[in-house]
Amino acid sequence: MFDDGQTVVDDQATSKIKLDHVVIRFAGDSGDGMQLTGSQFSDTSAMLGNDIATFPNYPAEIRAPEGSIYGVSGFQVHIGEVEISTPGDDVDVLVAMNPAALKTNHSAVQAGKMIIVDVDEFTAKNLTKAGYAQNPLEDGSLGSHVIIKAPITQLSREAIKDIGLDNTSMNRTRNMFALGMVFWMFSRPLDYTIKFLEKKFGHKPNIFEANVKVLKAGYHYAETLELLPSAFTVLPAKMTGGTYRIIMGNTAIAWGLLAAAEKSGKQLFLGSYPITPASDILHELSEHQHFGVVTFQAEDEIAGIGSAIGAAFAGDLAITTTSGPGLALKSEAIGLAVMTELPLVIVDVQRGGPSTGLPTKTEQADLLQAMYGRNGECPVIVVAPSSPANCFDFAYEASRLALEHMTPVILLSDGYIANGSAPWRIRSMADMPPITPARSPEPGAEWMPYLRDPQSLARQWALPGTPGFEHRIGGLEKEDMTGHISYDPENHEHMVKLRAEKVQRVENYIPELQVDGAESGDLLVVGWGGTYGSLLTAVKSLHEEGRSIGLAHFNYLNPMPRNTREVLSRFKKIAVCELNLGQFATLLRSKFPEFQYLQFNKVQGLPFTVLELNNHFLHLLAKP
């Protein structure tokens, strides 16, 4: 039934088919608990040692009308015995809790693959809401899928009829039935989810009991159902040994910031304004005020960064978090931080734009805004994490660079890795590299506000409250060294160049660019940020087939690694792949105009699929 990448092992004892990876998508109404169902499945799988990648896809509306197409919420899980880098393109098993979920998701399911539906929800009314003229389960329009018509609503209610719950509460357990079915199909134990339910509903014994009963009912239903003659199992993946946990990108960013604060001995300050999809970082850090974190929910985006700049002036590791529209509002203040040469981390979790755009969808179209979107010559460091797990490392790295180089750093995450989760081999604090914030002047030393480190050009950081170093800084152009206001033409040009040089010299403090796959040859795939998983999967498979293809994936966008030119020169063709109309390609063209850049772009609010990348790379490799 599973055509590619599968290992069929005849296991007499359990008669289960073993697979090396499988993609499951849970889809239903926003109120159906699909995110919870999906994450329970992925967490359980990770505990069993599978590698996983997840992709929640939810509507911007909090509660869209029930049963409507735009109220459909989905959660896709890719689990594997092999290394998993993406949530997968094609769905092997789709769980559709109502007609609208089927309508919006069925095209992702290839022929021959399985669709489980809650047949009770396929009423005339719901079919109309989903825009079906006829019942697709009956008119043969779905094509050659294995359709499992399970009376999920009815059986769920049946299982808990004696508990005495009201109608709404009874219906809310349906997702557990579906989860139970899928657990059985993939030989997952129930205990992790039962423990989770106990924690969530322990104080409401009725609800807890009902959810467990329905979960087990789904499990047993799948076991006894004739339509599921055998089950599948996915073996553990071969991953580097260590202690793991499942982590979401936004959580990883919050934790990376906490780690950087502890390592640098600085108080962490977050000034922020709620915005999708970045708010979870604010939520997570607000949970951890016991570490001495100050989280300040401001009146707007500008006050968010304004307060962070104030905190940086006072000596904190200062952060502001936002998404594209918020970054636009913060532009002027970023310029102030550049001018005053204060450390500041600006986290932009990119979403579809322009304007309000697609708040819950992913995109990489803020790159040029991050690079250039300010008045004046206003360079900042720009870095981008490339997976949910390495959000931790790059939040830490962004903090290190800001504190050591006395400059704002923009961290460009995106909605895809922010909400996606993956196994993370936990770093212990002892393994994290040291962070040495810019020096404060020695008591009694000859000092000036813009006195610099001769190598990094970072200025010293004299904190209010320290006697003897009273000084004034601000947004007006400063005389070099003294920091006095200066309108002198020569001084202005000198300072503009100095600020640019300071950021450029960061290249001496960051690692070189690595290439995955072929080290040189026909085609170099270039990407940055959150597309790493898809690009790596595509490039690796082609490289393993013997093609001359390599991947240069950038985490450091400004400045770029110092060997960038040399890497670009090793290949005949360069294809820059990004979820925008070619912003990184534009940057590369301006910095390294001697090379030709082909582009592969997608702007649909969705990540690349491995299939489309594969096809495109094959096409490029085939052309002379």
Add this chain to the structure above:
Amino acid sequence: MSDLPNYTFKDFASDQEVRWCPGCGDYVILRAMQKALPMMGRRKEEFVFVSGIGCSSRFPYYMETYGFHGIHGRAPAIATGVKLANPKLSVWVITGDGDGLAIGGNHMIHAIRRNVDLNIVLFNNKIYGLTKGQFSPTSDIGQKTKSSPYGNTQPPFNFGELVMGSAGQFYARVPDNNPNDMADIFVAAEKHQGTSVVEVLQNCVIFNDGAFDAVVDKSVREDMLLYLKHGEKMLFGKEKSKGVRFNGRQLEAVTLGENGITEADILVHDATDPNPSMHFMLTQLQYPLPVGIVRSVEVPTFEERVAVQVKNLKERSKYKKVDDLLFSGETYQV
């Protein structure tokens, strides 16, 4: 406090040349502040002056303290960050009617509502000075300016009302020709825990000269201004022969001895009344124009509320180090 140096105003004057127009009211404010700081019982390095953009916002450059010249309107936000990062500092916001009430109006009302222990001094000259003479949010209806050559058509904010409406707990008003009262008010503002707002009626000699003359000029001020003192009767006039009473509907100026009015009819000022109704009416009163501390009520500051939460969390939390968090909850071995 015993090791506190014996500061004079000179200790707080920076080496920068003051660049305001000769005769500008800002000079008086600067001098009053330099006079007030030594009276606050704090060390020099604890003071931070944060400003936005405008004539007033050059102020930090002239103070020999820590200073931050921000961007237009954002000083309250920046100052909030400074104070939250280091609550031991004495943090001052210097702003104007354009900076603080137009482009920065949102930050202003939220800073006041939040009650962070900031001291906000707003130089109100009813005009944009630095951009050379456009009307501001406090300009009068009909005021002729470069951008309202036929008279301003936008009704003004009354800043005192705005402070009251934003749940302000400390508000004082002072004219720029009264440096002694001003210095005392700055000291009181610093002492007050929570956001303190001081509105200075400041004369811009270049673009709006004499804007407040009708009430603050030395020749008329005794008769036009009501000098509020906590616990004292609201009497005014050279002979203190006039006063303010509440007529059941609003405040009104009355003359003692006329229409049977006696001192018993005159209101006693209570700046500490938690109920802001009387303070509201005082901010609205035009004749006499109340100056001095209108309201000074101590309620917990934002930082105090946060500190209580953090203390409880620290005692309760099972995470002492970041490692505890990283390895907490559901982990597994590979």
